[in-house]
Amino acid sequence: xxxxxxxxxxxxxxxxxxxxxxxxxxxxxxxxxxxxxxxxxxxxxxxxxxxxxxxxxxxxxxxxxxxxxxxxxxxxxxxxxxxxxxxxxxxxxxxxxxxxxxxxxxxxxxxxxxxx
Amino acid sequence: xxxxxxxxxxxxxxxxxxxxxxxxxxxxxxxxxxxxxxxxxxxxxxxxxxxxxxxxxxxxxxxxxxxxxxxxxxxxxxxxxxxxxxxxxxxxxxxxxxxxxxxxxxxxxxxx
Numbered sequence: 001x002x003x004x005x006x007x008x009x010x011x012x013x014x015x016x017x018x019x020x021x022x023x024x025x026x027x028x029x030x031x032x033x034x035x036x037x038x039x040x041x042x043x044x045x046x047x048x049x050x051x052x053x054x055x056x057x058x059x060x061x062x063x064x065x066x067x068x069x070x071x072x073x074x075x076x077x078x079x080x081x082x083x084x085x086x087x088x089x090x091x092x093x094x095x096x097x098x099x100x101x102x103x104x105x106x107x108x109x110x111x112x113x114x115x116x
Numbered sequence: 117x118x119x120x121x122x123x124x125x126x127x128x129x130x131x132x133x134x135x136x137x138x139x140x141x142x143x144x145x146x147x148x149x150x151x152x153x154x155x156x157x158x159x160x161x162x163x164x165x166x167x168x169x170x171x172x173x174x175x176x177x178x179x180x181x182x183x184x185x186x187x188x189x190x191x192x193x194x195x196x197x198x199x200x201x202x203x204x205x206x207x208x209x210x211x212x213x214x215x216x217x218x219x220x221x222x223x224x225x226x227x228x
Binding site (some may be wrong): 001004006010031033035041042043045048055056088090092094096101102103104105106107108109110112 | 121143147149151156157158159160161164166204206208211214216217218219220221
């Protein structure tokens with residue numbers, strides 16, 4: 001375990017379902033991220049939360065809805081997805097240094113999502 | 117534009133050999149990081165090199181950074197079969213805050 005826990009590990013959902021992915025970290029980090037990893041594509045940044053505030057939405061379709069209730073938890077709510085949304089969804093967290101720079105990310109193991 | 121483009125896309129070597137992977141990027145950065153990913157798992161942070169550093173070592177890893185050429189290399193010495201994984205460079209652009217941009221990765225296979 002890396003300290004960032006993602007659940008579930010695998011998820012199969014129909015296009016009309018609503019589901020949520022959960023990410024949890026107790027590392028004291030103050031930024032959390034959602035990335036999408038599809039086959040043969042670079043990691044795509046989806047959302048960034050710094051100190052619980054969303055600071056970036058990287059043109060993500062509205063069928064993906066993030067929620068960050070506190071600095072330790074991050075959710076990704078899924079609604080009416082498409083088959084092309086099937087991918088590995090990775091959560092990460094990081095800590096801001098006293099210099100203002102950021103340390104490296106700690107990733108969770110990901111949720112393998114299949115939309116049928 | 118895509119930051120962090122790795123080269124080669126795939127590399128196959130024998131155990132005990134050294135593996136070198138390269139990364140190029142486009143904009144000014146605060147730091148550059150290398151990550152490793154085993155198949156279907158999350159990424160693991162390996163090493164971070166700041167823009168004012170030229171070389172950094174961690175165990176069998178050696179990273180170099182040339183900001184004038186906007187490039188970095190990762191050298192894994194005395195490779196082992198367990199080093200088989202995908203390796204990604206990630207850049208922290210100066211204007212991006214905490215956001216990292218990842219390249220497409222190099223798939224390294226170390227044959228026993």
